[in-house]
Amino acid sequence: MKQSISLEVNGESYKLEVSPNRLLLDVLRDDLGLTGARRGCEDSICGACTVLLDCQAVHACSVLALRASGQRILTIEGLAQGGKLHPLQEAFIQYGAIQCGYCTPGMILAAKAFLGENPHPTEHEVRWGLIGNLCRCTGYMKIVEAVLAAAERI
């Protein structure tokens, strides 16, 4: 039996009818067309599906859509404001912290939540803060540099 839910995604309100077994990731991608949250391991390991739920990083593959009802969701599509990239997005480009790009939306959103709690991190803290996000291209060095640089600009 479907249930009514209301989601606020990237500042826009949506009223949806969902089956209880639908995952937030599937609703974002398949119903709302927001494919920035990637489908990766689907087992809460890789972090490619990371989105922010009331400013906290979560794996959208491991959240029932109906549990997100009434909460504010931020996906990578909602990060740039007025056509201007977020400092984290700019730093990722500047430092070459993107290669294939698959992990990037999750990595940037996890970094955003991390910097929200820890605005002036050390390199070690950045690495510790991003343990839930795997990147198979960059070797992490450039990602860490980008997050440290962005921390200076936010």
Added chain:
Amino acid sequence: MEDFQYLRPATIAAAVLLLAQHKGKARLIAGGQSLIPMLRSRLVRPAYVIGLEAIPELKRIEPRHGGLRVGAMVTHHEVLTSPLVKERATILSDAEILVGSPAVRNLGTLGGNLCHNEVGADPPPALLALGASAVIASPHGERRLPLETFFRGFLETALGEDEILAYIDTSALPSGSVWSYLKCRQRSVDKAIVGVGVVLRIEGGVCRDVRVALGGVAPVPFRAKKAEAAFMGERPNDRIIEEAAMAAVAEAEPMSDAHASADYRRKMIGVFTRRALRQALEIKS
């Protein structure tokens, strides 16, 4: 994932009634970080999923007789950032920071973690070392169970079909207690291959209280009582620490799985028990 009906009781009493009503066909969901992967892989196929997120009393951390009462729906992140936990059950904070990743800790709950009894979970050895107990609710009332008897088998606990883990209680530690939780793992987000929790107290140079608990090595986390016996009443020194570590190795019956062989686990039980004791005693290695 199979279809199911989602129920959201607002009180513990309503939740246990729903469990009793749908006996054998319902599963509780807390943060979902263990249950959702199990639903997805169809390891469990409940007709009803009962969400506990609307029950306020399960979400509190409260002081209790010098110790703590932690509601089962308190998230790992909330445990980790609670000054009260930091002050009264530091070893639990030390273990919680090693649970999964920030995203898992933001949704996953202490109660959910204990109830799934997954091999290598970090909170159980820390809580066993603290001497914590579980407060369990059912339609017939509440019962209290030492956590040592809560874990029963692979992914199994002492919870009956109409029971809910409501709270985890810890008692005050006697002054002078020291502790350590250490974890052997491959990747940062992994569960423990070996997790060791140690709480002990030295008075007049002699060990007066000691609890050593192991996780990750067997289907059930447990107190290493022979290791404790080797330490109790002794003056800690390198030889006693080594004897306690070897006693822990001898009494464990480690298993082999995809993460580590029994032999490797046996070795690491010795290494990590020794390190945990040394760290608790602030012996620099």
